[in-house]
Amino acid sequence: MILLVMMTLGSVKAQKTDTLWLNKIDLTKVNQDWGSPRANLSVGRKPLTIGGVIYKKGLGTHAVGLIEMDLKGTAEGFHGLVGLDDEEMSSNGSVCFVIKADKKELFRSPIMKAGMPAVKVDVDLKGVKQLSLIVEDGGDGNDSDHADWVNAYISYKGAMPLVMGAPPVTPYILTPAESPKPRINGAKVYGVRPGHPFLFLVAATGKRPMIYSAVNLPKGLKLDSQTGIITGKLETKGETMVTLTVKNALGTAKRDLKIVCGDKIALTPALGWNSWNCFANAVDQDKVKAAADAMVKSGLINHGWTYINIDDCWEIKPDSQDPILKGDLRDANGMINTNKKFPDMKGLTDYLHAKGLKAGIYSSPGPTTCAGFTASYKFEDKDAQRWADWGFDYIKYDWCSYGQISKGKTLDELQKPYIVMREALDKVDRDILFSFCQYGMGDVWKWGEKIGGNSWRTTGDITDSWSSMSKIGFNQAGQEQYAGPGHWNDPDMLVVGWGPQLHPTRLNADEQYTHISLWSLLDSPLLIGCDMTRMDAFTLNLLTNDEVIAINQDPLGKQAGRVYKEAGLEIWVKDMEDGSKAIGMFNRNTTPAKIKAEWSVLGVNGKQVVRDAWRQKDLGQFTDSFTADVAPHGVKLITIRKAK
Numbered sequence: 001m002i003l004l005v006m007m008t009l010g011s012v013k014a015q016k017t018d019t020l021w022l023n024k025i026d027l028t029k030v031n032q033d034w035g036s037p038r039a040n041l042s043v044g045r046k047p048l049t050i051g052g053v054i055y056k057k058g059l060g061t062h063a064v065g066l067i068e069m070d071l072k073g074t075a076e077g078f079h080g081l082v083g084l085d086d087e088e089m090s091s092n093g094s095v096c097f098v099i100k101a102d103k104k105e106l107f108r109s110p111i112m113k114a115g116m117p118a119v120k121v122d123v124d125l126k127g128v129k130q131l132s133l134i135v136e137d138g139g140d141g142n143d144s145d146h147a148d149w150v151n152a153y154i155s156y157k158g159a160m161p162l163v164m165g166a167p168p169v170t171p172y173i174l175t176p177a178e179s180p181k182p183r184i185n186g187a188k189v190y191g192v193r194p195g196h197p198f199l200f201l202v203a204a205t206g207k208r209p210m211i212y213s214a215v216n217l218p219k220g221l222k223l224d225s226q227t228g229i230i231t232g233k234l235e236t237k238g239e240t241m242v243t244l245t246v247k248n249a250l251g252t253a254k255r256d257l258k259i260v261c262g263d264k265i266a267l268t269p270a271l272g273w274n275s276w277n278c279f280a281n282a283v284d285q286d287k288v289k290a291a292a293d294a295m296v297k298s299g300l301i302n303h304g305w306t307y308i309n310i311d312d313c314w315e316i317k318p319d320s321q322d323p324i325l326k327g328d329l330r331d332a333n334g335m336i337n338t339n340k341k342f343p344d345m346k347g348l349t350d351y352l353h354a355k356g357l358k359a360g361i362y363s364s365p366g367p368t369t370c371a372g373f374t375a376s377y378k379f380e381d382k383d384a385q386r387w388a389d390w391g392f393d394y395i396k397y398d399w400c401s402y403g404q405i406s407k408g409k410t411l412d413e414l415q416k417p418y419i420v421m422r423e424a425l426d427k428v429d430r431d432i433l434f435s436f437c438q439y440g441m442g443d444v445w446k447w448g449e450k451i452g453g454n455s456w457r458t459t460g461d462i463t464d465s466w467s468s469m470s471k472i473g474f475n476q477a478g479q480e481q482y483a484g485p486g487h488w489n490d491p492d493m494l495v496v497g498w499g500p501q502l503h504p505t506r507l508n509a510d511e512q513y514t515h516i517s518l519w520s521l522l523d524s525p526l527l528i529g530c531d532m533t534r535m536d537a538f539t540l541n542l543l544t545n546d547e548v549i550a551i552n553q554d555p556l557g558k559q560a561g562r563v564y565k566e567a568g569l570e571i572w573v574k575d576m577e578d579g580s581k582a583i584g585m586f587n588r589n590t591t592p593a594k595i596k597a598e599w600s601v602l603g604v605n606g607k608q609v610v611r612d613a614w615r616q617k618d619l620g621q622f623t624d625s626f627t628a629d630v631a632p633h634g635v636k637l638i639t640i641r642k643a644k
Contacts, residue, residue: 029165080152094138186304201356272307277529309360360394365417366401
């Protein structure tokens, strides 16, 4: 009897109700799109305050957020209050709190804004194994979405619940292996100005060696049958449709190329590589050559990747004591000098051009560049001529120290330095793609084309985080009307396979597919930022899908627009030259979702053939709509065409 009583008492003790306060969990496993979670503080490091009430206990987070917990079947309930922190009273922040138990939604708050009173949460968790605490943005992006869980706890009996963290996403390959048979890739249209040097590489995959030929090539141009490089000059304006042919031992491929000699260049967005993200001020001539070699060796060149761009740090650095960087800023004629890391610029561009690649360089309209090197202020004509003499094909012109010169940020002041350089570039006998880098000031997309830009940054610098990439990319909605052949919106460089200290990108595999899909739909310049000599198989596969690249390089040049947005799900549509449409179905949430693309929303009707662009595979014929399962932070990129 005594033993039985002791066992009963032990059983009662084991079943007592315990409490796990949310502010006591492992914060390193909390997933959110901006900042760091804070115990007993807002994400902005201030006292937790909702609707004017200060709370001492809770967890400050940020949308989009996710806390995944293993309840072990011991939980009784979740209790607390939720709301948007008052520190964002002056903003347009908005959030929605969602609680899912074993993937079934048990709670959804109204859209919460700063100043609104906290909403009470009481959820029964009996028998639940997995709990998801979710913060969604309120449908307007995640700016200022400082979301607080206050006085929040899980009651349980038995084993204590544990935070699991977001499940890792293992890199997975979608792009099929290249066929050994020949295929012509890259741009289908190319622009050049009369009398300027012509350089175009026929990008083609397939087993080497290959023989290249062309029918109806305009007078003044010649095609190297062994390399596929077209060079020469065109003296008169006009359009010519050229039929390109590539042969190898396994077959023949043909495709048309429209050559346009006129007033426009950059008829498709630039594809290439930029040195800053991986090398910054450590860039030198040998690293640039190595990047070019890697572009060729990796096969990227065969998919249309063309530009090799030096981003800053090639000039003399004023007042530097470093013997490599010091010297005369300019020669006796006012022509800019290089530092000792770049002893032969003409030799470098010749090296790139011999491979069919193009060369890019960097400067600023101010006295110095962002990294403190000599820039172009008051020497615009000299610098444009110097770049042309060296053989450069692209100039990134970065605002930087011009802020010291500008008399403010009126529209006239914002445009002035770019107008001056445009006039200088127009005086040289070379096509140089003009890329404005001024971070979107003054809504540059509305006037960049008017003053002669070929592309313009619409945003600040990107970083390799979901928060940065998604905010920049999805905020391009509404700017599509300002882009087109010869003038492109630029949401900044790619952050795949990337790192300033050569670390792997912090974007997971799903996020990288989203990144490349969205930038392709946006007709953005695609500039790789990683060290191409260290590129892994996943990154290479990501960058060599010809159907995805073709969306970016489509000759119609019509940037995608957003046609649907609800509860973190978005659909973007891009019209294509052949009458088909490219569709991006995006899940910005931290949990899987089904997305339904209805024909009425996409602007089509009847039976449509749906094709998976990443897998390069037809999915069948669909009437009225297409539904896809989309991973957290993931995408389904499809094309649709009228069924025959």
